[in-house]
Amino acid sequence: MRIAAVLSLVAIAAVAAETTSDPPVEKTKKNIKTLTGMPTSQLIPAMAFMSNSLGVTCSHCHGEKWESDEKPAKDAARRMIVMQKAINTAHYEGKTVVTCNSCHQGHVTPPPIPLVASAGWNQPAAAPKTTLPAAAEVLEHYVKALGGDEALKAARGRTSHGEVTRNNGRVAPVSKPFTLKQEVPQKITVETELSYPPEANREFVGNFYRSLAIRSIDVPMVVTGVETIRGKSAYVVELTPKEGRPERLYFDRESGLLLRRYRERETPVGVLPEEYDYDDYRVVDGVKTPFLLSWSRADYHVTHRFDTIEPITP
Numbered sequence: 001m002r003i004a005a006v007l008s009l010v011a012i013a014a015v016a017a018e019t020t021s022d023p024p025v026e027k028t029k030k031n032i033k034t035l036t037g038m039p040t041s042q043l044i045p046a047m048a049f050m051s052n053s054l055g056v057t058c059s060h061c062h063g064e065k066w067e068s069d070e071k072p073a074k075d076a077a078r079r080m081i082v083m084q085k086a087i088n089t090a091h092y093e094g095k096t097v098v099t100c101n102s103c104h105q106g107h108v109t110p111p112p113i114p115l116v117a118s119a120g121w122n123q124p125a126a127a128p129k130t131t132l133p134a135a136a137e138v139l140e141h142y143v144k145a146l147g148g149d150e151a152l153k154a155a156r157g158r159t160s161h162g163e164v165t166r167n168n169g170r171v172a173p174v175s176k177p178f179t180l181k182q183e184v185p186q187k188i189t190v191e192t193e194l195s196y197p198p199e200a201n202r203e204f205v206g207n208f209y210r211s212l213a214i215r216s217i218d219v220p221m222v223v224t225g226v227e228t229i230r231g232k233s234a235y236v237v238e239l240t241p242k243e244g245r246p247e248r249l250y251f252d253r254e255s256g257l258l259l260r261r262y263r264e265r266e267t268p269v270g271v272l273p274e275e276y277d278y279d280d281y282r283v284v285d286g287v288k289t290p291f292l293l294s295w296s297r298a299d300y301h302v303t304h305r306f307d308t309i310e311p312i313t314p
């Protein structure tokens, strides 16, 4: 795989398939009975949404051939898609309000009986409210943590080597080396022999440029709360782009560094979440840089572990 791409800062360009022709899925796939009319580009996100809701991998419903109906769960899923649509049409004006996850919540069989442990008197007392800083303050702390404006301005690019690992829960995880070249302004080359969804490359290649230009991101941002990410207390900054769903950035309250980016995308069956995680920050040419990056979605976990990151000097 060799990719040279130009990326925008926040909403990094959608996958090529979505911008070029996108025929209905029954035209491009072999055995579509219920999802007819859905654009082909939505098929895998919709499948990932269903997998995520049930807490299963694709192989719960699919055998070796995707079009085969050998597993009864696949036909059960068809009945469920029809049922979900009927509920939403009858009760919610056709909006996707009730979804697989409303009932399943990570279980193959939704538990019909509540747990006594869920009793109202057994709920933890509400945590005392933390006074939240302005988003600008959180970004200020982030820029300082990265190394400051001067170091960010001076960066010309990087050449990096490492290993990319792909896990889809169906076959054993596979790892291969990668080389990533990022030049300023945005010119990117990725080389690896491992195939994985292009979404896994968005942050892997784009995070560096966004950190350089974090001050010029021009969308509304608010700090919405505090959450614990990998054991660290983090401010949640919500960004609302002009198009698409809001996304969240999680900044470590102590170090100021970015721990996670969270995004969502709509599918015909429900909203599919994905996360990019950053860890193992080290200084490269005066700029703190994550040496571990991963992309997680229902269908894949792709990890980029950097061995070396060399600055490009003018």
Ligand code: HEC
Pocket: 028, 029, 030, 031, 032, 033, 034, 035, 036, 043, 044, 047, 048, 050, 051, 054, 056, 057, 058, 059, 060, 061, 062, 066, 067, 073, 074, 075, 077, 078, 298, 299
């Ligand atoms: C809960 C069951 C379920 C899970 C889990 C599931 N699928 Fe599906 N899949 C279906 C159903 C049902 C269809 C057929 C939809 C229809 O008839 O409209 C389908 C169809 C497909 C097709 C089209 C095959 C063809 O040529 O007709 C592909 C490709 C596919 N799924 C991929 C995946 C992938 C990849 C995953 C994991 C990310 C996955 N599916 C997870 C139920 C599932």
Ligand code: HEC
Pocket: 050, 054, 073, 074, 076, 077, 080, 081, 084, 098, 099, 100, 101, 102, 103, 104, 108, 109, 110, 269
């Ligand atoms: C209104 C609640 C509800 C919604 C919405 C719902 N389900 Fe279900 N689903 C159930 C219940 C309850 C069962 C168990 C039925 C039983 O025990 O026979 C079930 C069973 C299933 C099964 C069979 C379990 C197995 O053995 O594999 C599959 C597959 C399934 N659902 C997939 C889905 C998918 C995919 C969606 C979204 C398109 C969905 N369901 C939406 C309630 C729901």
